[in-house]
Amino acid sequence: MLKGQLGLWSSGTIVGIFCLFGFIAPLVDYSAQDAVNQRERQFCPPAFVDATPEQSRSCPKPTGSFFGTDHLGREVGIRLFKGIQAVFFPGCLAAILAIFIGGLLGAVGGYTQGALRAITLGLIRIIDTLPRMVFLILVCTIFRPSITLIAVVAGILSIPTVATVVRVKVERLASEDYILAHIAHGFRPVKILLYHILWLQCRSVLIRQASFIFGYIVFIEAALCYLGDYGVQEPQPSWGNMIAQAKSYALMSTWPWLFPSLAVMVTIAAFMAFGNVIANRDEGAKR
Amino acid sequence: MKNLLAVKDLSIEFDTKAGRKRVVDSISFQVGEGEVLGVLGESGSGKTITTSAVLGLIQGNPGVVNGQILLSTGDETLNLLAGLGDVMTGNKGIEVKNVRRWDRLVSRRMKSVWGSQMTAVFQNPRASLDPLIKVGTQVAESVALAHPDWTATRVRDKALDWLQRVQLNAPERVYVSYAHELSGGMCQRVMVAVALAREPRLLIADEPTTGLDTTVRAEIVKLFASLIDEENRAMMYISHDVREVLYLADRVIVMKDGVILETSTAHDIRHGYGQRAPYTQFLLESAGIFEGDPNA
Numbered sequence: 001m002l003k004g005q006l007g008l009w010s011s012g013t014i015v016g017i018f019c020l021f022g023f024i025a026p027l028v029d030y031s032a033q034d035a036v037n038q039r040e041r042q043f044c045p046p047a048f049v050d051a052t053p054e055q056s057r058s059c060p061k062p063t064g065s066f067f068g069t070d071h072l073g074r075e076v077g078i079r080l081f082k083g084i085q086a087v088f089f090p091g092c093l094a095a096i097l098a099i100f101i102g103g104l105l106g107a108v109g110g111y112t113q114g115a116l117r118a119i120t121l122g123l124i125r126i127i128d129t130l131p132r133m134v135f136l137i138l139v140c141t142i143f144r145p146s147i148t149l150i151a152v153v154a155g156i157l158s159i160p161t162v163a164t165v166v167r168v169k170v171e172r173l174a175s176e177d178y179i180l181a182h183i184a185h186g187f188r189p190v191k192i193l194l195y196h197i198l199w200l201q202c203r204s205v206l207i208r209q210a211s212f213i214f215g216y217i218v219f220i221e222a223a224l225c226y227l228g229d230y231g232v233q234e235p236q237p238s239w240g241n242m243i244a245q246a247k248s249y250a251l252m253s254t255w256p257w258l259f260p261s262l263a264v265m266v267t268i269a270a271f272m273a274f275g276n277v278i279a280n281r282d283e284g285a286k287r
Numbered sequence: 288m289k290n291l292l293a294v295k296d297l298s299i300e301f302d303t304k305a306g307r308k309r310v311v312d313s314i315s316f317q318v319g320e321g322e323v324l325g326v327l328g329e330s331g332s333g334k335t336i337t338t339s340a341v342l343g344l345i346q347g348n349p350g351v352v353n354g355q356i357l358l359s360t361g362d363e364t365l366n367l368l369a370g371l372g373d374v375m376t377g378n379k380g381i382e383v384k385n386v387r388r389w390d391r392l393v394s395r396r397m398k399s400v401w402g403s404q405m406t407a408v409f410q411n412p413r414a415s416l417d418p419l420i421k422v423g424t425q426v427a428e429s430v431a432l433a434h435p436d437w438t439a440t441r442v443r444d445k446a447l448d449w450l451q452r453v454q455l456n457a458p459e460r461v462y463v464s465y466a467h468e469l470s471g472g473m474c475q476r477v478m479v480a481v482a483l484a485r486e487p488r489l490l491i492a493d494e495p496t497t498g499l500d501t502t503v504r505a506e507i508v509k510l511f512a513s514l515i516d517e518e519n520r521a522m523m524y525i526s527h528d529v530r531e532v533l534y535l536a537d538r539v540i541v542m543k544d545g546v547i548l549e550t551s552t553a554h555d556i557r558h559g560y561g562q563r564a565p566y567t568q569f570l571l572e573s574a575g576i577f578e579g580d581p582n583a
Contacts, residue, residue, distance in 0.1 A: 113387050114387050175346065176414065177409055177411060178415050178417050178418070181407070181415040181478075182417070183344065184344065184402075184407045185401065185406050185429055185481065186398075186402020186403060186432055187432065189394070196420075200417070200419040201419065
């Protein structure tokens with residue numbers, strides 16, 4: 001009980017902070033251009049670490065930078081914060097896309113018979129055959145890389161996962177006694193499918209999948225930046241391109257890559273855990 | 288008495304590993320308006336599959352292969368099996384049915400029948416209620432379907448009234464409960480309320496007391512008796528319990544191995560009038576009812 005609560009609160013707090021920052025980050029004024037070229041302030045350590053005499057000269061106290069500065073003298077803290085903005089709305093977009101289309105395809109594939117079912121399942125399988133990472137890199141090479149494009153493609157590539165869990169659930173439920181009873185009482189099939197099956201019964205798996213997809217977007221953005229500058233483009237900050245930039249100077253200063261890496265790790269872990277905890281709670285409440 | 292439902296030469300078959308098996312063989316029966324027809328038979332006699340056929344809810348291949356189910360809706364008589372010949376094709380002596388096309392045909396036709404004309408109460412009451420919706424809301428949904436123009440408050444009041452009429456103590460408390468919070472007997476009462484709130488002309492009760500305690504069974508049977516009497520609805524009551532059927536039914540059909548062995552009035556059976564089929568006699572005796580026992 002306590003363990004479940006602990007997981008809920010810790011992951012929930014991180015997810016909550018992430019979402020809150022995601023909403024307020026666009027309101028905070030940060031001109032990426034202005035922040036460039038303050039080279040005299042490069043590699044300042046975080047406020048909680050004692051600066052070397054050399055660094056003290058270029059980073060006068062108080063530095064005002066809690067997380068230190070990167071190789072261009074830009075504040076890591078503000079870039080971490082604005083980096084959330086880069087993935088938050090695209091993440092929402094991908095999750096909504098995958099949940100709606102995937103849920104609908106899964107429901108149709110599980111509930112209907114005949115040609116419609118065959119077409120739906122075929123479509124799901126075709127998408128499922130695409131290797132996600134390779135396909136994303138391919139898309140980024142063909143088109144101008146943008147995080148929105150990545151999110152849309154990643155959302156579409158997540159459709160099969162969502163559709164399959166929903167389809168299995170719908171297939172199992174369609175022959176349940178109470179669904180037959182609802183039919184016999186004259187409820188409309190569309191209402192039975194959308195409300196009684198999809199909303200009431202598949203809600204928890206959809207929440208779990210949405211949370212996973214969100215984590216996946218954070219991951220894929222970082223990975224694409226790292227692999228070849230496909231993610232969010234400089235000077236727009238994102239966690240991925242912060243790590244990618246800082247890796248060239250990895251030995252000169254640890255802090256510029258450590259914080260975004262930790263942020264990526266913690267955020268993905270929190271979204272995974274949050275999805276699981278919420279879904280398990282919802283399923284537990286049903287019993 | 289005018290016929291509400293007339294089943295003629297109904298045959299149902301299923302494909303099994305051992306070949307095609309005929310589970311219901313050319314049965315015919317009628318249910319008059321306001322009449323209670325008892326269907327008596329042991330497990331596997333085909334009584335449940337017959338009700339599924341009447342309801343258009345048969346799952347499996349090929350299902351209904353022959354017959355007519357005539358339902359009088361008041362203004363017209365619907366043949367619920369119309370078009371059956373078109374989906375059957377002969378093939379090496381065994382008829383092949385286009386099940387998909389048939390299912391589509393049935394669900395389109397039954398749209399106007401399910402609920403308003405007939406509805407059902409199944410065995411296993413808890414599984415028949417949506418586990419994630421408050422039972423009161425389920426009754427209310429049923430009321431709202433029967434009266435689409437009613438306001439939410441009126442629907443709620445009527446739903447509460449139904450919970451009262453199925454003799455549930457503290458209807459307000461039951462209204463906000465979930466199925467898993469209620470006992471089996473309470474769930475079955477709610478199920479009866481859900482079915483009757485839809486105001487069907489024919490109620491099909493498929494072994495509604497199976498799996499309930501003896502005392503609860505008696506209460507449910509009495510509940511059916513009083514509600515059917517009050518509303519003057521027609522009912523098909525399917526059971527393997529002779530006493531329940533004799534208590535409720537006006538007329539009784541006895542089924543075994545997919546055929547009807549005997550059709551008789553409950554009155555005749557109770558009083559031992561006329562000739563009994565040997566199997567009926569056996570059923571009566573195994574229930575401890577001996578010939579000419581008017582107290583049965």
